[in-house]
Amino acid sequence: MYTLVKIELYKIFRKWRTYIGFMAIGVLVPVIQIAMYFQGAHYLEFITRSFKDNFVFVGNLLNGYLIAYIILGSLTIHIPFLIALVSGDLLAGEATAGTYRMLITRPISRMKLVTAKFISGLIYTNLLVLWLAIISLGLGVIIFGVGELIVIKDAIIIFAQNDILWRFAFAYASAALSMSVVCALGFLFSSLVENAIGPIVTTMTVIIIFTIFSAINIDFFRTIKPYLFTNYMSTWQLVFDAPIDYDEIIKNLLVLAGHIIGFFGITLFLFKRKDILT
Amino acid sequence: MQKVIEVQNLTKKFKELTAVNNLDLNVYRGDIFGFLGPNGAGKSTTIRMLTTLINPSSGTIKIFDKSLKQNRNEILRKVGAIVEKPDFYGYLSAYKNLEILGQISGCDTSNKRIMEILETVGLEKRAKSKVKTFSHGMKQRLGLGQALLHDPELIILDEPTTGLDPQGMKEIRELIIHLSKEKQKTIFLSSHILSEVELVANRMIIINKGTTVVEGTVQDLLNATHLKVTFEINEIEKTKSLLAETQWQKKIESFGDYQILFLLEKEEIAPLNKFLVERGIGVHSIVPKRSLEEYFLLLTEKGT
Numbered sequence: 001m002y003t004l005v006k007i008e009l010y011k012i013f014r015k016w017r018t019y020i021g022f023m024a025i026g027v028l029v030p031v032i033q034i035a036m037y038f039q040g041a042h043y044l045e046f047i048t049r050s051f052k053d054n055f056v057f058v059g060n061l062l063n064g065y066l067i068a069y070i071i072l073g074s075l076t077i078h079i080p081f082l083i084a085l086v087s088g089d090l091l092a093g094e095a096t097a098g099t100y101r102m103l104i105t106r107p108i109s110r111m112k113l114v115t116a117k118f119i120s121g122l123i124y125t126n127l128l129v130l131w132l133a134i135i136s137l138g139l140g141v142i143i144f145g146v147g148e149l150i151v152i153k154d155a156i157i158i159f160a161q162n163d164i165l166w167r168f169a170f171a172y173a174s175a176a177l178s179m180s181v182v183c184a185l186g187f188l189f190s191s192l193v194e195n196a197i198g199p200i201v202t203t204m205t206v207i208i209i210f211t212i213f214s215a216i217n218i219d220f221f222r223t224i225k226p227y228l229f230t231n232y233m234s235t236w237q238l239v240f241d242a243p244i245d246y247d248e249i250i251k252n253l254l255v256l257a258g259h260i261i262g263f264f265g266i267t268l269f270l271f272k273r274k275d276i277l278t
Numbered sequence: 279m280q281k282v283i284e285v286q287n288l289t290k291k292f293k294e295l296t297a298v299n300n301l302d303l304n305v306y307r308g309d310i311f312g313f314l315g316p317n318g319a320g321k322s323t324t325i326r327m328l329t330t331l332i333n334p335s336s337g338t339i340k341i342f343d344k345s346l347k348q349n350r351n352e353i354l355r356k357v358g359a360i361v362e363k364p365d366f367y368g369y370l371s372a373y374k375n376l377e378i379l380g381q382i383s384g385c386d387t388s389n390k391r392i393m394e395i396l397e398t399v400g401l402e403k404r405a406k407s408k409v410k411t412f413s414h415g416m417k418q419r420l421g422l423g424q425a426l427l428h429d430p431e432l433i434i435l436d437e438p439t440t441g442l443d444p445q446g447m448k449e450i451r452e453l454i455i456h457l458s459k460e461k462q463k464t465i466f467l468s469s470h471i472l473s474e475v476e477l478v479a480n481r482m483i484i485i486n487k488g489t490t491v492v493e494g495t496v497q498d499l500l501n502a503t504h505l506k507v508t509f510e511i512n513e514i515e516k517t518k519s520l521l522a523e524t525q526w527q528k529k530i531e532s533f534g535d536y537q538i539l540f541l542l543e544k545e546e547i548a549p550l551n552k553f554l555v556e557r558g559i560g561v562h563s564i565v566p567k568r569s570l571e572e573y574f575l576l577l578t579e580k581g582t
Contacts, residue, residue, distance in 0.1 A: 003381055003382075004382065007378050007381060007382065010378075011367065011370075011378075014367075014369055014370065015369065097365055097367065097368070098362075098363070098365030099365050099366065099367060100331075101329075101331060101361045101362065101364075101365065102364070102365070102366070102379060102424060103382065104329075104330065104331055105329040105330065105331065105354065105357075105359045105361065106354065106379065106382045106383050107350075107351040107352070107353075107354040107355040107383055107384065108351065108382055108383075108384075109350070109351065273333065275326075275331070275332035275333060276326065276331040276332060277326075277332070
């Protein structure tokens with residue numbers, strides 16, 4: 001299995017499309033950081049304006065932690081596309097290239113082959129989230145320095161400087177799990193078709209539709225909301241609650257993990273029976 | 279003789295379409311087995327079932343006397359195949375493609391072995407070139423290389439000369455004969471070009487619409503067929519009148535300005551020639567057409 005995963009990773013990282021995600025994050029995040037560097041004070045004033053009458057904010061609030069928090073919130077919506085770009089290609093790309101015929105006539109089981117590809121997809125996904133963490137948190141701290149983290153939800157929460165890093169580690173790990181669901185979904189669609197464009201578009205369509213359903217606050221959608229995996233993709237935000245509702249977090253993470261296993265299980269089931277006609 | 283491939287009642291249905299219908303075939307050790315049929319006859323579907331790319335709807339496949347379904351990996355370790363046109367990772371070199379496929383197969387992927395294979399198929403000088411820069415012929419040769427990489431006992435080749443120039447076709451034919459005679463490999467060679475199979479195979483099967491039309495040794499099938507023989511003569515009208523009312527009349531297929539085409543048994547050529555010469559007809563040439571080609575067309579046309 002180790003050799004197979006190594007080969008799959010080699011193939012993934014020899015394709016230029018793999019680097020689109022890393023380049024997009026590598027460009028987009030610094031641009032946001034530069035914009036915040038020059039106009040962040042206005043932004044901070046905007047988000048704290050309703051509290052100004054009752055609170056006095058002192059210290060370096062526009063710091064690397066706040067910037068990383070804002071970026072994590074905005075990019076978890078867009079990163080799925082970058083993940084689908086690779087996961088949707090993992091199996092369908094072999095069909096398009098005609099290389100299925102070479103692979104599947106080898107003396108390895110389809111189960112092993114699919115598992116190796118999926119593990120490689122997960123590794124790519126997690127590397128992308130790690131890259132996001134390095135760029136947004138690492139570069140943010142370098143540019144803006146450190147300080148307390150102000151989070152405004154239903155209430156205003158301020159985290160002490162020494163109480164922040166572990167929360168980010170937990171948040172990125174949760175985000176990685178959410179993105180792994182996207183990877184698993186893209187991989188499932190990838191096993192069904194012979195062209196990578198279909199799985200990429202379908203994965204994004206599902207995510208967009210589910211996200212819209214999750215956001216509409218009427219009874220019908222509230223009923224189906226618990227069954228939409230997108231509802232659990234912002235679990236990382238719960239890490240920045242005080243106190244943290246660990247039961248809720250664990251439940252959400254289990255639901256996400258369940259989706260990963262479920263999507264992968266369906267992929268395996270279908271792929272083992274698939275006739276390779278390309 | 280030991281059976282290498284034994285197929286019984288093999289059927290593959292795609293919804294309403296039956297691509298392969300109760301096919302039986304046997305390939306013996308050391309055979310160069312020609313698998314013939316017109317386009318769409320079910321050859322590629324059969325090969326895809328033999329290489330586990332698709333699942334049969336019914337029937338059994340035994341390779342090396344073991345069920346393919348139950349011993350897939352063990353069997354595929356001893357099988358090399360080109361299924362339709364060989365496609366590779368175009369963004370990787372020929373060397374890297376072979377290395378990856380070898381590692382997946384769990385076989386020797388040392389530099390020596392890979393270069394040896396590339397040399398066998400005449401690509402050693404392009405080892406480090408990306409496959410996307412290769413011509414179709416070079417990809418075919420690399421395809422043969424990947425099929426030989428793990429030194430298989432059985433080699434399945436699906437139309438291996440498609441798209442090759444005459445020199446390339448000759449090289450592949452020579453390689454097939456070399457693999458059979460020198461390396462004792464069993465070759466399963468699919469083609470829709472009968473002359474290609476006729477030149478290398480010892481046994482063959484012709485299928486059409488997924489069903490066996492005829493199976494046997496190439497020699498037997500050759501002998502069992504009539505020959506289309508063209509006699510080039512000097513006096514067509516005189517010959518016509520001489521042949522009228524004789525046993526040869528009903529063997530005539532057509533007339534040309536100076537040619538008569540007969541459908542004959544092999545043994546009838548000499549007596550006919552004697553008959554004409556003794557009656558003062560100048561016979562300039564006697565040209566038999568490739569009998570098996572005609573036979574093939576006859577059989578497959580019958581089925582359509």
